[in-house]
Amino acid sequence: MHYPEPISKLIDSFMKLPGIGPKTAQRLAFYVLNMNEEDVVDFSRSLMEVKRELQFCSVCGHITDVDPCYICMDKSRDRSVICVVQDTKDVIAMEKMREYQGMYHVLHGAISPMDGIGPEDINIPPLLERLKDEEVQELILATNPNIEGESTAMYISRLVKPIGLKTTRLAHGLPVGGDLEYADEVTLSKAIEYRTEL
């Protein structure tokens, strides 16, 4: 099929995005054709800016357009707690909650021997550097509740044990608004194990 060159290039670009096949890519490309010029210019520019202006914060590893990032620079936040997460998206999920006021540290992955990812391949050494600061009192290991996340949490907690730092892990249990009948066995057993008194 012969599309005009610019359209077929745009279709190819859309198809590189996750979950977008040839049909959707074609639909999106033709939609762009009819969008107003200003919106398309904005779109084109923000694609470049995301790639060129964003970097990882040199302190916590979160994605940012200023270094250090806005969280690390925020004087009102509690510098005694560092929440360790696997991904920059996890920081955003935590921040959406609007309750956590501490700092973050993004690992950019988890230890996974199966994929050949060892402790030195993720952002662990800079974390140990940060822990030398006397101000830090607690490390919340908020890696994902799966095998890789758990072992990464375990690894870090053993590593910092000599420093005598308090390390915690996010609670397991039933999701709020969830249905008991749909909870899997492991979650349910955790929910019983860590039941709280009323």
Add this chain to the structure above:
Amino acid sequence: MHYPEPISKLIDSFMKLPGIGPKTAQRLAFYVLNMNEEDVVDFSRSLMEVKRELQFCSVCGHITDVDPCYICMDKSRDRSVICVVQDTKDVIAMEKMREYQGMYHVLHGAISPMDGIGPEDINIPPLLERLKDEEVQELILATNPNIEGESTAMYISRLVKPIGLKTTRLAHGLPVGGDLEYADEVTLSKAIEYRTEL
């Protein structure tokens, strides 16, 4: 939620596309973050090119990067037949078939009194200009098989009647590979009406 400025702008841009909500837009924006720079530059550039380098062919109204478009310039095509379609995407659908060798005329819409679209609001006058060429023998009215498409076809066919030009309409009937049991009544009645002898 505080995203770094470039990301939130990119999320906004993705959300302007059809069928993309906030969650998908966020997923796509973060995916772009991890794409290789070359692909993102290509993406950004093709967005601009689609908007800046594409135009409507001054002859047939198809979208093109050269004027007249590659179809109008193709000397090997049959200039005696013009297929009238509503949309530039219809030209692409026809071309995918690889069987039609005639010319096209894109109306960019259909007559729809309900939406206040009259014959003068769509690309009909240039079509009448083209019909003055003695070479044209047949007009295939391939507007959509719905009320607007049918009335547009009817309107054009009446308009060209005085010229004595052959006007045809695409056949109605069962889709190939379709199931008789799922055909709607109107399609089925058309299929019986226009049944062919074996």
